[in-house]
Amino acid sequence: xxxxxxxxxxxxxCWLGFALGGCNSAQLSSTDSASVAPAAPAAPITTTTPAATxxxxxxxxxxxxxxxxxxxxxxxxxxxxxxxxxxxxxxVEKLRNAEYxxxxxxxxRLTQGTYAxxxxxxxYQLSDVVTYGDINKDGIKDxxxxxxxxxxxxxNFSYLVALANEAGSPKNISTEFMGPGIKVKxxxxxxxxxxxxxxxxxxxGDPDCCPSxxxxxxxxxxxxxxxxx
Numbered sequence: 001x002x003x004x005x006x007x008x009x010x011x012x013x014c015w016l017g018f019a020l021g022g023c024n025s026a027q028l029s030s031t032d033s034a035s036v037a038p039a040a041p042a043a044p045i046t047t048t049t050p051a052a053t054x055x056x057x058x059x060x061x062x063x064x065x066x067x068x069x070x071x072x073x074x075x076x077x078x079x080x081x082x083x084x085x086x087x088x089x090x091x092v093e094k095l096r097n098a099e100y101x102x103x104x105x106x107x108x109r110l111t112q113g114t115y116a117x118x119x120x121x122x123x124y125q126l127s128d129v130v131t132y133g134d135i136n137k138d139g140i141k142d143x144x145x146x147x148x149x150x151x152x153x154x155x156n157f158s159y160l161v162a163l164a165n166e167a168g169s170p171k172n173i174s175t176e177f178m179g180p181g182i183k184v185k186x187x188x189x190x191x192x193x194x195x196x197x198x199x200x201x202x203x204x205g206d207p208d209c210c211p212s213x214x215x216x217x218x219x220x221x222x223x224x225x226x227x228x229x
Contacts, residue, residue: 087140087165087166087167088168089141089168090141090142090143090163090168092130094169095130095143095163095170096110096112096126097109097112098110098163098169098170098171099172100147100161100172100175101172101175102149108124110124110126113125113126114126120151121152122149122150122151122152123149123150124147124148124149124150125147125148125150126145126147127145127146127147127148127158129145129146129184129185129186129187130143130144130145131143131144131145131186131187131188131189131195132144133188133189133190134189134193135162135189135193135221136164136173136193136221140164140165141165142163142164142165142189143163143165143170144160144161144162144189144195145161145163145187146158146159146160146161146178146184146187146197147159147161147175148182155180156180156181156182157177157179157180157182158178158180158182158184158199159175159176159177159178160174160175160177160195160197161174161175161176162175162176162221174221176219178197178199179201180201180202181201181202181203181211182199182200182201183199183200183201183202183211184197184198184199185200186198193221194218194219194220195218195220195221196216196217196218197216197217197218197219198214198215198216199214199215199216199217200212200214200215201213201215
């Protein structure tokens with residue numbers, strides 16, 4: 001009888017064991033699924049707050065107000081540029097076929113750089129030395145060269161001739177005596193509108209090839225009329 005009770009207790013214990021085991025198995029499975037593959041902790045969210053801006057803050061470009069003098073200078077420069085564009089430049093070819101004025105003779109017109117006066121037998125020859133620059137302060141490049149007059153039995157006499165650019169054509173506005181026996185070496189229009197001439201002059205006893213006197217002279221136009229546009 002005791003053996004029978006023991007057997008029954010063992011059977012009941014075994015059944016309870018399986019039942020408990022089955023319950024633990026289910027719980028462990030649930031626990032395992034949570035522990036074996038735990039959900040990764042969510043990464044903290046970092047929020048970057050943009051730097052505060054001042055809606056009323058604006059960048060103002062600096063403004064430079066031109067003075068009346070600067071405005072006048074810009075206007076004059078613009079007008080000079082327009083005038084220059086309206087007047088074609090002077091050329092050597094134009095100078096070689098232009099009119100020249102002499103007090104005693106009046107106007108003469110060169111043909112390819114020369115003129116021969118049939119009455120006086122005088123000849124006029126344009127120099128090969130030519131320079132360009134603004135000589136009458138109108139913003140346009142003019143021309144300066146020399147003209148040599150040969151008088152029979154007297155010799156050669158040179159004149160400095162200034163020609164303004166008048167609508168693209170040369171106008172002889174000044175003729176200045178330079179001297180006898182002159183060979184012009186160079187001409188230059190300076191920034192102050194003056195004309196610098198470098199020349200050689202024959203002295204007594206000099207050979208024909210080589211004048212011995214070296215001269216540098218500066219000329220300045222006075223009250224020269226400005227050419228018309």
